[in-house]
Every structure is written in structure tokens, then in C-alpha cells.
């Protein structure tokens with residue numbers, strides 16, 4: 001049974017519009033050795049993952065998703081794929097759902113499609129892919145059909161126009177495919193602070209269901225441009241590059257966690273960063289990319305328990321400045 005503190009935290013999150021995904025059993029963290037000091041033992045994953053609603057439909061999405069750029073670009077080599085099977089299993093077993101990929105992430109769609117099929121996990125997943133570096137309807141359609149083949153599926157959940165390339169033609173195609181039931185949502189993506197003004201203009205023009213943008217404690221532009229607009233227009237927000245492609249974690253690796261980390265149930269810098277990114281209510285999901293199941297588990301833990309309050313957010317920004 002939940003103790004009073006857990007109950008209060010759950011009730012507060014629910015009141016703030018954050019729901020909880022169904023409880024998923026996940027006990028992949030090795031038990032702490034009797035000789036290890038208690039403070040050094042990482043906490044096991046204790047679900048459920050928090051969820052947030054897609055504004056256009058109310059569909060609940062677990063707040064920790066995953067990316068595939070770099071991490072899943074390993075080709076056909078069985079030894080390189082083996083750790084990614086664990087990354088996927090850890091994600092699915094914890095109740096994770098949304099996976100972001102793109103046809104231009106070299107072999108990522110092929111690897112992801114094969115591993116999902118092997119794990120028989122397709123029905124549990126929300127696959128987001130992209131129309132990427134294509135021009136005109138025919139090129140976009142051919143790429144999308146190839147994505148379906150590579151992903152071993154007949155539809156995706158979200159089709160995004162990548163980095164605002166040929167937006168008018170590609171979002172028109174994505175909407176056509178949505179009408180045909182080939183995607184449930186359409187979206188726009190970018191990944192840099194200097195792309196946010198154009199992204200905001202195109203959000204107003206095209207009113208997609210989803211937008212994907214970069215956000216971290218050291219890249220906070222989205223707070224001023226994208227989040228208020230997403231709230232106004234009812235657009236779901238997916239966050240990429242929360243770790244600044246891993247640089248933020250490397251920067252903090254040897255520094256002790258702040259004393260208040262335990263108050264929010266975090267035992268790593270990765271969890272604090274992800275909790276930071278998830279704190280604005282406009283954010284629907286964050287998609288950290290990893291090639292290691294222990295990092296996947298670490299990231300998933302950030303999607304449980306409390307997020308950060310304003311004071312904790314300020315302290316994290318100051319620690320990483």
C-alpha cells in the first residue's frame with residue numbers, strides 16, 4: 001500500500017494533469033550486494049510511469065520515451081544488436097511506449113523494426129517516425145512506404161516533418177496519410193534554439209498534433225517560444241536532446257548530487273535532468289537515446305514520483321551553468 005507521502009505526491013500529480021501508466025513489473029536492477037554501502041546502491045525501478053495527455057485526443061502517453069539516433073544505427077551485426085534488445089525489453093517491461101526514429105538515421109528503422117518484431121512488442125508501442133530530407137509528395141510517400149517496410153508495420157502512431165524540410169508539401173502528405181489511417185497524428189520537429197522561431201511560425205500556420213523540440217537545463221529557449229504556443233494551440237510536446245547529446249551528463253559525472261535529489265527520488269544526474277525537462281506541464285514526453293539497458297533503467301526511473309519545483313529547477317540550472 002502507498003504510504004502517506006507517496007499518496008500525497010500521486011494526488012498532487014494527478015491534480016496537475018499528470019496521470020499514471022498501468023503498473024508494470026520491472027525488476028531488472030541487480031540486488032545490492034550486502035558489502036556495498038547503502039548510499040551507493042541504485043534504487044530499483046518502482047513504477048508506474050507518469051503519463052500525460054495528448055491535447056488533441058486525450059490519449060495518455062508515458063512521459064519517458066526513447067530516441068534511436070546514434071544508439072540504434074548499428075546495422076545487421078548481431079553482437080551490436082544484442083544490447084539494444086535489452087534496451088528495448090527494459091523500456092517495454094517498465095511500461096514505456098513512445099519511440100522516435102527517422103528514415104535518415106541510417107539503419108535505425110531497420111534495427112528497430114527487427115527488434116520490435118522479435119520482441120512481439122508492436123501493439124504496446126507508439127512509433128514516431130519522420131518525413132525526412134524529401135521534396136514533394138511522391139518522394140515523401142515513397143519514403144513513408146519504405147519506413148513502414150523497414151519498421152515491419154502497416155501504420156505508425158505519429159508522422160513528423162523533420163527539421164521543417166519542405167513543410168507545406170510534407171505536412172499535407174502526413175495529413176492525407178492520417179485520413180487513410182496510416183498515422184494517428186502529424187507533427188513538426190526541430191532540434192536547435194535557432195530553429196525555434198521558425199518552428200513557432202509553422203506551428204501557427206499548420207497546427208500539428210505534435211511538435212518535437214530540444215530542451216534542457218542549459219537550452220531553455222522552448223520555455224519562451226514553443227511551450228506557451230503549444231498550450232495555446234493544444235499541441236503535444238516531445239523533447240529531444242535533453243542530455244545535449246550526452247555532454248551534460250559527462251560534465252556532471254564527478255560532481256555530487258544536490259542534497260535535495262533524494263527528496264524527488266532521484267539517484268543520478270540523468271534523472272534530475274529528465275525530471276527538469278518534464279516539469280513544465282506543456283511537455284508530454286522526453287526521448288533520451290541510449291545504447292545501454294542500465295542507462296535505459298536510469299532514464300525510466302525519472303518518470304516516476306515527483307518532478308521538480310521552481311526552486312529545484314533553479315538550483316539545477318545554476319549547477320550546470
Ligand SMILES: NC(=O)c1ccc[n+]([C@@H]2O[C@H](COP(=O)([O-])OP(=O)(O)OC[C@H]3O[C@@H](n4cnc5c(N)ncnc54)[C@H](OP(=O)(O)O)[C@@H]3O)[C@@H](O)[C@H]2O)c1
Pocket residue numbers: 066067068069070071100101162163189190191212239240241242243244245246247249270287288289290291292294295296298299
Ligand atoms: N530534429 C529532430 O527531429 C531530432 C534531432 C535530434 C534528436 N532527435 C531525437 O531525439 C533523440 C535524443 O536526442 P540525442 O540522441 O541527440 O541526444 P540525448 O538523448 O540528449 O543524449 C544521448 C546520449 O546520452 C547518453 N545517455 C543516455 N542516457 C544516459 C544515462 N542515463 N546516463 C548516462 N548517459 C546517458 C547516451 O549514451 P549511452 O548510449 O552510453 O547511454 C548518448 O550518448 C534522438 O535519438 C532522436 O530520436 C530528433
